[in-house]
Amino acid sequence: MIRHLLPLAELEKAYGFIQKSSRLVILTHKSSDGDAVGSTTALCQFVKTIQPAGATTKIVILNELPPYLSWFPSLENAIFYDDNNELAIKTIEEADCIICSDFNQPSRIGAPLDACLLANPCSKIMLDHHLKPESFTDVEFSYPDASSACEVVFRFIYQIQTQILNTPFWLTKEMAISIYAGILTDTGAFSYNSNSPELFEMVGMLLNCQIEKDVIYDRIFNTFSISRMRLFGYCLHKKMQINKTYHLSLIYLTHEELARFNFQSGDLEGLVNYPLQIEKVYYSVLMRADYNAENQPIVRLSFRSQGNRPVNEFAKKVFGGGGHLNASGGEFLGTIKEALALFKAEYPKYLQKK
Numbered sequence: 001m002i003r004h005l006l007p008l009a010e011l012e013k014a015y016g017f018i019q020k021s022s023r024l025v026i027l028t029h030k031s032s033d034g035d036a037v038g039s040t041t042a043l044c045q046f047v048k049t050i051q052p053a054g055a056t057t058k059i060v061i062l063n064e065l066p067p068y069l070s071w072f073p074s075l076e077n078a079i080f081y082d083d084n085n086e087l088a089i090k091t092i093e094e095a096d097c098i099i100c101s102d103f104n105q106p107s108r109i110g111a112p113l114d115a116c117l118l119a120n121p122c123s124k125i126m127l128d129h130h131l132k133p134e135s136f137t138d139v140e141f142s143y144p145d146a147s148s149a150c151e152v153v154f155r156f157i158y159q160i161q162t163q164i165l166n167t168p169f170w171l172t173k174e175m176a177i178s179i180y181a182g183i184l185t186d187t188g189a190f191s192y193n194s195n196s197p198e199l200f201e202m203v204g205m206l207l208n209c210q211i212e213k214d215v216i217y218d219r220i221f222n223t224f225s226i227s228r229m230r231l232f233g234y235c236l237h238k239k240m241q242i243n244k245t246y247h248l249s250l251i252y253l254t255h256e257e258l259a260r261f262n263f264q265s266g267d268l269e270g271l272v273n274y275p276l277q278i279e280k281v282y283y284s285v286l287m288r289a290d291y292n293a294e295n296q297p298i299v300r301l302s303f304r305s306q307g308n309r310p311v312n313e314f315a316k317k318v319f320g321g322g323g324h325l326n327a328s329g330g331e332f333l334g335t336i337k338e339a340l341a342l343f344k345a346e347y348p349k350y351l352q353k354k
């Protein structure tokens with residue numbers, strides 16, 4: 001039994017916006033992951049089933065997708081800002097309804113798309129699962145307890161069909177593929193954020209749509225380039241430092257090291273989780289050198305932990321970031337050397353020895 005979590009009045013409002021729209025746009029966060037692409041492509045297919053004839057639905061994303069995400073159904077409806085600046089901007093400017101999926105702060109979609117989003121006075125709907133949403137939409141479906149944006153999208157479709165349209169719940173195979181891929185991504189293939197029995201009921205319903213779950217797993221996870229696999233090997237063999245007192249693993253990478261392994265965006269995805277597979281390592285931190293939009297050196301940090309060992313406070317107070325209890329991110333304006341010095345001075349205040 002899938003509970004009706006989304007309030008009916010809000011759902012009716014969102015449904016009204018979509019039903020009236022003739023140029024709908026779906027946005028998601030930059031550096032998109034499987035949940036971002038899964039939720040937007042599933043939504044794109046779904047809204048087409050309730051829009052008036054002749055209406056259009058487009059997905060607009062800042063960066064082009066890496067190969068492991070470019071196979072999703074319905075991506076023929078996506079416009080990438082990197083690829084076509086003018087069309088991407090124009091599409092958002094001309095939208096008469098915008099759905100914001102898998103993000104809750106305009107800045108997450110990247111400049112200049114965020115400014116376009118805010119400047120357009122049309123009706124806006126948020127479907128998300130991150131903490132502390134900013135208020136910039138007319139309808140907010142924000143569920144930090146949900147495994148993924150795709151779970152929220154599943155509920156959205158399920159409730160619109162069964163409560164508003166009074167039809168049995170149905171999905172196309174393509175929608176089910178997109179939703180399953182997003183849930184799979186954001187739960188690390190059901191290794192975290194996936195304790196709810198209801199989630200597995202949803203998965204059962206997705207499997208009933210004849211999706212091939214092993215093929216989806218393969219497309220999302222078994223897609224390393226040779227240089228990416230060697231970069232992982234290098235990090236684990238040469239760079240991982242273990243602090244036994246604090247049960248902490250630290251890996252950092254300089255510009256020079258990243259260049260040596262022909263680093264591409266997304267290549268370090270998932271690496272921060274590996275050290276947690278070591279017995280008695282409960283914290284894992286990954287730092288990598290990067291540049292910001294002003295071309296100043298910055299360091300991007302990822303924090304992971306296990307059990308009741310929060311890392312979000314540390315990420316927030318020391319590195320201006322935040323996130324969930326066990327998974328957070330942050331940023332530091334400066335060099336790796338400076339970031340390391342700050343990290344080493346501060347972690348004893350935030351990490352537990354037990």
Ligand SMILES: [Mn+2]
Binds near residue numbers: 035036129148149
């Ligand atoms: Mn997500």
